[in-house]
Amino acid sequence: MEKYGYIRVSTKDQNPERQSAAFEKYGIRSENVYLDKASGKNFERPAYQKMLKMVKKGDVITIKSIDRLGRNYGEILDQWRFITKDLSAGIEVLDIIILFI
Template sequence: MAKQVGYARVSTRDQNLDLQLDALRNAGVPDELIFRDIYSGAKEARPGMHAAIAAVEKGDTLVVWRLDRLGRNTRQLISTAEDLKGRGVAIRSLTEGIETGGSMGRLVYTILSGIAELEREVIIERTVAGMKAARQRGTRIGRSEKMTRDRTIEAVRMLAEGKGWKPTAELFSVSTGTLSGAIQRHGLSEQLVRLRNEEAVDRRMMRRQQSSIGL
């Protein structure tokens, strides 16, 4: 028999889960099937989310107070939603009044994919604008010792979004070898691989959603 499983999350221990828990209970989710997390958005570990996902089966519905409870960013949200969809599990958001198992489900996924794409473009635009502004101020950018961890993370994000190594390196006024060395030096090689994999998943999902609605 299909069931509802609830998930609630707050970002810090100073925040209270009561509002979300009450909403889930009022929606008919039994206490024993409500899972929760209290964690910083910068952390990857989400034991409550993992337990909730493990508890749902085909035909079930994962209920949340708001869609953003499913991830700390749009990419994570979409990844979770895609995983659940592939398993035949619907998502129900109480605040937005959305249920992906309904007739509007495909539209919801298409909108989320569009938002994720917009976020990627904004990240790239802000990075490029910041580099140009720094050059105009006379700031020297790009010497190997200037490839700080923060700047290298920006470069990793751009590479993950599909920008080539040479164009990315040129934005930071370094060679591709220097950029590669900075990524290794700051221990970001695995992060680059992971982000590229997530990017590939996002693009495949977007293509499927667009194809399903005839775009």
């Protein structure tokens, strides 16, 4: 199993270092972190597409928060399904806490 991190910043004021530091803390190797400086309006982002080509069954993609993946929730759901169903990979969102009872 390989862990990948995905960072997206859409403005010059946003600093990717905060997201990168969170991935380091979770043991994601820097060579497995992909960064796009682009809008979240669609998924035609170079680093994102490159990362998807690397992901294999059982791998995990980590994002800091769901809005770093994209802005359009319908498209986010499509990508979520593609990653989890078609690629058989997992997605980890660091800012979401899930409570199992």
